[in-house]
Amino acid sequence: MPNKILVVDADVASRNFIAQKLLGQNHEVLQAGSGKEGLIYAWRDLPNLIIADPTMTDLKGEEFATKLKQDARTLQVPLIALSSDSSPERIKSCLDAGFNEYITKSGQAVPMINDAIRRLLELNGDAMKKGGELIVFISAKGGTGTSSLCANLAMNIAIEQPDARLVVADLVLPIGSIASIVGYEGSENIVKVADMPHEVTSSEYFRHELPDMKHWKFNLLAGSPDPESSNQLKVERIWDIVAALKMAYDYVFIDIGRSLSRITLPLIQHADLVTLLISTDTSTLPLTKTLWEYLKNKGVHTDSIYSILNRAAGLEGLSKADAETMLGITINASMPYLNTNLAFANTHHQPFTLKFPNDTASLIFRETTKDMLGVTQKIHV
Ligand SMILES: Nc1ncnc2c1ncn2[C@@H]1O[C@H](COP(=O)(O)OP(=O)(O)O)[C@@H](O)[C@H]1O
Ligand SMILES: [Mg+2]
Structure with a gap:
């Protein structure tokens, strides 16, 4: 044509x-x-x-x-x-x-x-319709557990589907945090990759050259290491990089965090699943509501949004029912307060379910994973 x-x-x-x-x-x-x-x-x-x-x-x-x-x-x-x-x-x-x-x-x-x-x-064209599933993680505010849950849920999906190839890409600007959560200290990152010639950053490149995070069971495209690098990011390359990642992996997880912008919006619009992290404190719910309305106005179908209420801030805060009423939505999953265990696992660069296999939260991680996969499959039929 x-x-x-x-x-x-x-x-x-x-x-x-x-x-x-x-x-x-x-x-x-x-x-x-x-x-x-x-x-x-x-x-x-x-x-x-x-x-x-x-x-x-x-x-x-x-x-x-x-x-x-x-x-x-x-x-x-x-x-x-x-x-x-x-x-x-x-x-x-x-x-x-x-x-x-x-x-x-x-x-x-x-x-x-x-x-x-x-x-x-x-x-452009149909690039985002091809290849693996694109699952993005967003939140209206920092500290909601977006990065921690992105890494941990990706790892649990890898366990659930042992033959699948997974990659996690960190697009949170100006500083990504997935590398520090999974313990990656190498120098490969999104800023460097976006600076490479278009011909080099093919799906083959991403399939073979991205570091393997071993017990996390995914490969990593780390985020910007500092604000200065972030300023140099060739944002116009993001679209074709993600398209190439999709060709190389069965699942492409992207931590967008609260870095919603002209660059990340098209990815959210083309995602197979938009994982929205919601915190339980009253003050962030209006922000989440604004974000939700905005995404709807931009054509993001509510069926493709998977909302997780995460008790990152502690035991207090709204109940799931309160949050649902305030937002006018049904929340797909809730993550309990994990005390200092999640921060502890993060500091040791360990997946939560490996570090605390007997914690009930590990069961919740597994259940949430299965539920997420179910929702993605339902969208696809
Ligand atoms: N359910 C939870 N229970 C306890 N601590 C949590 C929980 N979710 C997140 N945290 C902690 O909150 C902090 C922020 O998490 P992070 O994943 O970096 O959030 P974000 O990416 O949204 O800024 C981290 O120290 C993390 O360990
Ligand atoms: Mg984050």
């Missing part, structure tokens, strides 16, 4: 030139002469990719990009800026506004466009 590409440029000659080159590559081409016309065509004809000159007469190119990225219909559509303005300020403001790539009009523009199209369309 040919790709449908929308070219937005007020300059007819420039637009025709690009359109002709694209037609020569067997793409289907739509043309718009203004930003407003571009938006109308984008939302009506749903192109696979948009190339736009950000110098528009009717609205700012940045505004054009923002509008596309705020709309569910075009949120995922790659957007290339093709401009005669090569000032770093303009490039930055366009990339910040949501353009995926910025190409300067020059003799090299056409090969650069072709290269960008190949890359962006590979990343």
Whole structure:
């Protein structure tokens, strides 16, 4: 199937030139002469990719990009800026506004466009529909037990399905914590991987090169080790990295924590299961409610949300019934207060169920795991 590409440029000659080159590559081409016309065509004809000159007469190119990225219909559509303005300020403001790539009009523009199209369309499309299950972990607030439960539930799923290949990726910014929970001290991490060339970070690479966490029974793609590294993260690479992880593993767990952003939202929207950690203290419930409503508005189906009430803060706090009433949802599982045992297991880089096999919570971990798997399978039929 040919790709449908929308070219937005007020300059007819420039637009025709690009359109002709694209037609020569067997793409289907739509043309718009203004930003407003571009938006109308984008939302009506749903192109696979948009190339736009950000110098528009009717609205700012940045505004054009923002509008596309705020709309569910075009949120995922790659957007290339093709401009005669090569000032770093303009490039930055366009990339910040949501353009995926910025190409300067020059003799090299056409090969650069072709290269960008190949890359962006590979990343997009059906990439997230292929491969293993994507299970993300999120919460409205830090300290809810998101990372601890992500690592521990992943480990329990590995026990439940001994033949499955699992990976846990840490996307919590600015500092990930899964590495410290599982005791990984190596230097492989998301920031380094995202800095590698696209051709290198294939599913083969992830299958063979990611460190094996032994008794945790999963491989790890560690998170950003510090805020400085986090600032250098090439976020535009995240999508294809996760797509490649899915091709290499049966289960891809991603700790997103509370790092909800333009980058992580598409992953949440494409996840097979969204594990939402809820804390029992009254003050965080409104935050959780806001998060829940937001996700629903962004097209995340409530059936794909698996909510866990986690008593991370202690024995006090709301009951499951109270929380359900306040949130207006049914909570899938509850994790009791594990006293200092979980922190103890974490400090020793041990899975809870290995460290405390006879603790009733270990049974709850196993039950929750089975329940989660059941929910994922139910979604898939
Ligand atoms: N159910 C629980 N009982 C006791 N302590 C918990 C429980 N859940 C989490 N914790 C502790 O709370 C702290 C924060 O957990 P963490 O997984 O880092 O949360 P988050 O990733 O949401 O910030 C850790 O010290 C962890 O051991
Ligand atoms: Mg965390």
